[in-house]
Amino acid sequence: MSRPHSVVSQVPSGVLVVDKAPDMTSHDVVAIARRALGTKKIGHCGTLDPMATGLLMLVVERATKIQDLLMSEDKEYEGTLTLGVTTSTQDRQGEPLEEKEVRSFAPEEIDAAFGVFKGEFEQIPPMVSAIKKDGVPLYKLARKGQEVARDPRPVHVTKYEIRDIALPEVTFSVDCSKGFYVRTYAHDIGQHLGCGAHLSALRRVRSGKFTLERAVTIDMLKTAPREDLYKAMISLAEISLMRGA
Structure with missing residues (x-):
């Protein structure tokens, strides 16, 4: 047209x-x-x-x-994480790395895992990111199958809300600082719960x-x-x- x-x-x-x-x-x-x-x-x-x-x-x-x-400025996202599967990119577009059984978590257990990642804490940026190592973006190294050490970065979560739990999926919203990786957030929550997770949907609603x-x-x-x-x-x-x- x-x-x-x-x-x-x-x-x-x-x-x-x-x-x-x-x-x-x-x-x-x-x-x-x-x-x-x-x-x-x-x-x-x-x-x-x-x-x-x-x-x-x-x-x-x-x-x-x-x-x-x-x-x-701070940003707000709505997302869905899927428990039980970790991936190479920490989201659904990556290759599955490990699969674990997802037990019947109580809502309080899931809320407690989210609560660990509130306020000030540090994230290790994913390999599939634009951060540079010796002048080369990490995602370019990742495409070659390389993985390098990344320094943790300070981030901040002001608030979160668990919108829905339909295991293995958990739908949530999160208000966070600049430089925050929602897929790393999903990955880390999965690690804390012991079954792994990856980000399966993401929508930015505010900046x-x-x-x-x-x-x-x-x-x-x-x-x-x-x-x-x-x-x-x-x-x-x-x-x-x-x-x-």
């Missing part, structure tokens, strides 16, 4: 919130947005794995200058003050008139008000 021509010549500066679809990378979304908005000056705040959906903030034009500031309420879908990004996408953007002035600046 061809995009209707736009009479707007100047690309506005601001943030476009996109509801990322599954099975695409964050870079895929940026590439679509570059064409849709008619600009090369665009980036994203906080990578979402291909299997994940939800809030991806795109910074456009002068908003690229506040990219690091926006990325530093700082930004939510999905004003998000555009990938289909809209591909087909909506350019002017409509400009109108959907959150301006730098509004961002300052939102953040109390």
Whole structure:
């Protein structure tokens, strides 16, 4: 479907919130947005794995200058972990590594395991991450079958909620700090319960003050008139008000 021509010549500066679809990378979304908005000056705040959906903030034009500031804010995710199977990537897209029986855990036992990972604690980043070791992203080493030692990183969980327990699946939400790996969170909870686990679904619903309420879908990004996408953007002035600046 061809995009209707736009009479707007100047690309506005601001943030476009996109509801990322599954099975695409964050870079895929940026590439679509570059064409849709008619600009090369665009980036994203906080990578979402291909299997994940939800809030991806795109910074456009002068908003690229506040990219690091926006990325530093706390985030909220909704996810599902599957007990009994650990994988090479700590999520459902990896190769199964070990399978264990999942006993009939009481809700209190599962809540206690989540409770261990609340407040300030440390995570060891997964091998499938963008963190660099001697200048090389870990995920590139992982693709070659290499595993290297990773330093634990301080993270913070403000709150969590267990939404549903249908063993072996546990559905939850978590409010966490920048640099938090939800798949490592799922993996570590599984290790604490003694049966292992991996992340089987993930959706980001908030980043700082930004939510999905004003998000555009990938289909809209591909087909909506350019002017409509400009109108959907959150301006730098509004961002300052939102953040109390």
